[in-house]
Amino acid sequence: MEYETPLFFHVMQYAARADRDVIDMVSGNPDWEPPEALREGLREYADFEPDRFQYPPSEGLLELREEIAARRGVDTEQVIVTNGAGEANYLAMARALERGRGSEIILTDPVYPYYPGKTTMLDGTQTFVAADEDGQLDPDAVRAAASEETAAIVANSPNNPTGAVYPEATIGELVDVAEEYDAILISDEVYDHYDLSGEFASALSVDSENRIVTNAFSKSLAITGFRVGYAIFPPELVDDARSRHMLVNVAGSRPSQYAVLQALRETPPEYYETNRELLRERVDTFTDALDETGAEYTTPQGSFYVMARFDGYPGTLANVERLIDEAGVAGMPGEAFGDSRSDWLRFALVTPRVEEAAKRLATHFE
Amino acid sequence: MEYETPLFFHVMQYAARADRDVIDMVSGNPDWEPPEALREGLREYADFEPDRFQYPPSEGLLELREEIAARRGVDTEQVIVTNGAGEANYLAMARALERGRGSEIILTDPVYPYYPGKTTMLDGTQTFVAADEDGQLDPDAVRAAASEETAAIVANSPNNPTGAVYPEATIGELVDVAEEYDAILISDEVYDHYDLSGEFASALSVDSENRIVTNAFSKSLAITGFRVGYAIFPPELVDDARSRHMLVNVAGSRPSQYAVLQALRETPPEYYETNRELLRERVDTFTDALDETGAEYTTPQGSFYVMARFDGYPGTLANVERLIDEAGVAGMPGEAFGDSRSDWLRFALVTPRVEEAAKRLATHFE
Numbered sequence: 001m002e003y004e005t006p007l008f009f010h011v012m013q014y015a016a017r018a019d020r021d022v023i024d025m026v027s028g029n030p031d032w033e034p035p036e037a038l039r040e041g042l043r044e045y046a047d048f049e050p051d052r053f054q055y056p057p058s059e060g061l062l063e064l065r066e067e068i069a070a071r072r073g074v075d076t077e078q079v080i081v082t083n084g085a086g087e088a089n090y091l092a093m094a095r096a097l098e099r100g101r102g103s104e105i106i107l108t109d110p111v112y113p114y115y116p117g118k119t120t121m122l123d124g125t126q127t128f129v130a131a132d133e134d135g136q137l138d139p140d141a142v143r144a145a146a147s148e149e150t151a152a153i154v155a156n157s158p159n160n161p162t163g164a165v166y167p168e169a170t171i172g173e174l175v176d177v178a179e180e181y182d183a184i185l186i187s188d189e190v191y192d193h194y195d196l197s198g199e200f201a202s203a204l205s206v207d208s209e210n211r212i213v214t215n216a217f218s219k220s221l222a223i224t225g226f227r228v229g230y231a232i233f234p235p236e237l238v239d240d241a242r243s244r245h246m247l248v249n250v251a252g253s254r255p256s257q258y259a260v261l262q263a264l265r266e267t268p269p270e271y272y273e274t275n276r277e278l279l280r281e282r283v284d285t286f287t288d289a290l291d292e293t294g295a296e297y298t299t300p301q302g303s304f305y306v307m308a309r310f311d312g313y314p315g316t317l318a319n320v321e322r323l324i325d326e327a328g329v330a331g332m333p334g335e336a337f338g339d340s341r342s343d344w345l346r347f348a349l350v351t352p353r354v355e356e357a358a359k360r361l362a363t364h365f366e
Numbered sequence: 367m368e369y370e371t372p373l374f375f376h377v378m379q380y381a382a383r384a385d386r387d388v389i390d391m392v393s394g395n396p397d398w399e400p401p402e403a404l405r406e407g408l409r410e411y412a413d414f415e416p417d418r419f420q421y422p423p424s425e426g427l428l429e430l431r432e433e434i435a436a437r438r439g440v441d442t443e444q445v446i447v448t449n450g451a452g453e454a455n456y457l458a459m460a461r462a463l464e465r466g467r468g469s470e471i472i473l474t475d476p477v478y479p480y481y482p483g484k485t486t487m488l489d490g491t492q493t494f495v496a497a498d499e500d501g502q503l504d505p506d507a508v509r510a511a512a513s514e515e516t517a518a519i520v521a522n523s524p525n526n527p528t529g530a531v532y533p534e535a536t537i538g539e540l541v542d543v544a545e546e547y548d549a550i551l552i553s554d555e556v557y558d559h560y561d562l563s564g565e566f567a568s569a570l571s572v573d574s575e576n577r578i579v580t581n582a583f584s585k586s587l588a589i590t591g592f593r594v595g596y597a598i599f600p601p602e603l604v605d606d607a608r609s610r611h612m613l614v615n616v617a618g619s620r621p622s623q624y625a626v627l628q629a630l631r632e633t634p635p636e637y638y639e640t641n642r643e644l645l646r647e648r649v650d651t652f653t654d655a656l657d658e659t660g661a662e663y664t665t666p667q668g669s670f671y672v673m674a675r676f677d678g679y680p681g682t683l684a685n686v687e688r689l690i691d692e693a694g695v696a697g698m699p700g701e702a703f704g705d706s707r708s709d710w711l712r713f714a715l716v717t718p719r720v721e722e723a724a725k726r727l728a729t730h731f732e
Contacts, residue, residue, distance in 0.1 A: 009424060009612075029420035042412040042621060046405040054395035055590045058375060083449055083593075086616035117613045224421045225620035227449075246375075247483045250452035253619035254591035255408060 007113070007317065007336045014321055015330035023357040025347040026330045028160065028304050030222035032275055037266035038221060041259030056254040058246045060230070064261045071264075072204055072213075074232050080245055081230050083252050085190045085216035086114065087245070088231040089154075092212040093118050095233070095241045096152035096184040106145055106153040108137055110337035112160050112188075124151065130340055135162025135298065139173030143180070150183040158191035158200060161307055161337045161346045163300020168201035175203060178210040184237075185211040190229070193220035193272050196280055197301035209234040217260050219304075220272065226256040279304065282349040289358030293365050307334065307344045310365050315344045327364035329357045373479070373683065373702045380687055381696035389723040391713040392696045394526065394670050396588035398641055403632035404587060407625030422620040424612045426596070430627045434596055437630075438570055438579075444598050446611055449618050450590075451556045451582035452480065453611070454597040455520075458578040459484050461599070461607045462518035462550040472511055472519040474503055476703035478526045478554075490517065496706055501528025501664065505539030509546070516549040524557035524566060527673060527703045527712045529666025534567035541569060544576040550603075551577040556595070559586035559638050562646055563667035575600040583626050585670075586638065592622040645670065648715040655724030659731050673700065673710045676731050681710045693730035695723045 008027050015022045045052070059065065060081025069076040082088040093115075097103060105119045109128040119126050127150075129141050142153060155174055157166040166174075171187070178185040187203035192215065203211045216229030233241050283299060286306055290297050297308040313319055315334025323345070324330045334344030351357070374393050381388045411418070425431065426447025435442040448454040459481075463469060471485045475494040485492050493516075495507050508519060521540055523532040532540075537553065544551040553569035558581065569577045582595030599607050649665060652672055656663050663674040679685055681700025689711070690696045700710030717723070 027421070029417075031416060033416050034419050039412040042408050046408040046412075050397060050399050050588060051395075053400050053589045053591055055393070083615045083618070087614060090614050114613065114616075117609075121610060121613050222416060223419045225419055225617070227615070227617065227619045243483075244487060247480065247487050248453060248456050248614060249449045249593070250480075251591070251593065252449070253593045253622045255621060255625075256619045259621075 041262035088214035102149035135164030158302025407628035454580035468515035501530030524668025
């Protein structure tokens with residue numbers, strides 16, 4: 001069986017081995033602080049009685065599921081706490097495919113590469129619908145691609161890698177398309193706290209039996225390594241998803257879940273706003289400095305990423321490696337995200353050195 | 367899709383809701399202390415820099431993989447750190463099935479119910495080979511059941527639920543059978559630190575391209591809720607397993623992995639010996655008191671479990687629930703482990719109140 005292994009880890013390893021200072025803009029790892037209450041949650045955990053070191057409920061700590069359900073306006077029963085958004089998307093895609101309605105997954109181009117990887121692993125087939133130059137998705141194009149064979153449509157807003165935020169009308173129409181073909185809209189909203197546009201709309205804003213929402217605390221609490229995410233299923237789909245979760249992972253990490261629960265309870269809104277503001281400043285700083293390079297680039301409405309195109313320098317892995325060695329800046333090759341962005345490079349704004357990075361790029365491409 | 371959802375959680379919830387004191391002997395959750403160094407690992411973690419809160423390598427923290435490899439005498443490259451033994455067994459079974467040699471998984475009867483659940487989820491077929499009355503497995507019976515259709519043989523020693531420990535000859539012959547049919551022996555050794563017989567042999571004692579060993583720190587460090595396990599693959603099988611792990615879970619919980627690493631480094635052998643001794647005492651206490659009930663029972667060579675048979679009281683879920691309500695003792699129905707033990711009940715020795723439990727059973731069945 002062949003998987004389309006994501007390139008992230010390869011590029012990060014290449015950058016780590018480089019014989020020079022490299023500014024790491026490869027992966028979506030926040031470099032800002034997790035909430036203090038999360039740290040305090042770990043400290044408390046260290047002194048708990050032994051019974052707290054044993055299995056949490058398979059579907060997650062009840063209080064965490066209740067907290068999520070209250071925030072998202074759904075029933076607690078619909079919530080499964082997962083090992084990050086990675087497992088949430090895996091469960092959602094598997095659940096859509098095992099309904100037996102068809103084996104096709106509709107993805108966007110550009111695409112977050114784990115989605116096609118998961119599709120292949122789950123014996124699904126892929127159909128790509130091109131986003132426009134701004135990363136926006138035309139629901140009519142999705143409708144035209146959909147058929148009785150369609151098991152799921154996977155949407156991601158705020159989007160990785162384009163930075164697009166889909167307006168509410170798009171989300172609503174995507175749910176409509178899913179309903180028309182009795183498929184499932186899987187809405188991955190992991191960057192919801194990094195909407196810089198004010199336009200973000202959750203798929204939960206539309207009531208439907210044909211959508212699954214996935215999310216995680218990896219980005220919002222700056223803890224990609226804690227592996228706490230969740231999926232919200234329609235009531236009829238949740239039981240089998242819970243069984244798969246149990247059969248694959250038994251349960252998620254309990255100290256991680258507890259620390260997240262404490263962070264959700266104790267962290268004020270300013271924490272999230274401060275991080276959004278930091279990201280806004282980095283977008284401005286990086287894109288302003290990119291102007292010096294003569295590159296074409298996207299200004300993200302949300303998420304962590306700026307895509308840039310340098311004349312005569314396509315977004316291949318070889319060129320990314322050259323840029324690490326010769327400019328000391330590590331990004332991701334656009335070709336990892338699909339054919340439509342193969343001329344582009346993606347830079348994650350997860351370093352305070354975004355201005356220095358842009359200057360290095362300007363020097364390199366001058 | 368129908369899964370055979372394990373009954374553990376159902377029984378635990380039933381016991382928790384009971385309107386009386388119930389001695390919980392349902393699940394394999396140690397009630398003893400995790401190592402102090404594990405607690406200290408969490409305390410340290412709380413003060414780490416933000417970068418330590420981000421993704422660990424997908425296959426696990428390098429130092430943890432090195433520590434495991436050194437202890438098990440394998441190459442670090444063969445080790446994938448997983449979300450507990452649950453994910454390790456899932457990866458191993460998926461890997462065996464995707465070789466395309468056949469879709470049959472040979473399991474024992476009695477069986478740990480997650481194995482048939484995973485088999486069904488992975489579209490494999492099940493063939494059961496009966497263990498003998500003592501829980502021992504006859505390799506010739508496995509050989510007779512095996513064929514070109516066999517993808518894997520799943521063995522578990524020390525065994526849940528029988529308490530049997532397979533001698534080295536059995537393990538060696540099971541590897542031979544796997545090699546004869548180019549199948550994979552999956553050896554789940556999660557109870558290896560609870561061998562009370564001195565007879566335990568790891569499948570790593572036989573060099574073969576046809577065996578995968580799975581394990582976890584859930585039992586040995588008394589941390590079933592931390593979700594840190596591992597699988598050791600033959601070199602040719604590890605790449606695809608690593609990809610599946612990445613596509614399902616991205617990575618495991620980093621603070622959990624770090625705390626386990628600290629515990630492995632700092633915990634003296636006495637910790638493990640003390641817990642084994644505690645278990646030995648509980649086996650003696652519980653089985654001595656069971657003599658008063660007139661029940662037939664097994665004396666485990668390893669793992670946490672005593673199986674008992676009470677006259678005219680088959681091991682059904684209904685009877686387990688009656689025992690919770692009427693005797694205040696919660697076990698697992700033998701029928702959950704397969705046809706051969708449907709007259710039996712399984713009691714996990716994970717409470718200091720094993721003598722009181724046996725007395726309650728004596729009173730109930732007198």
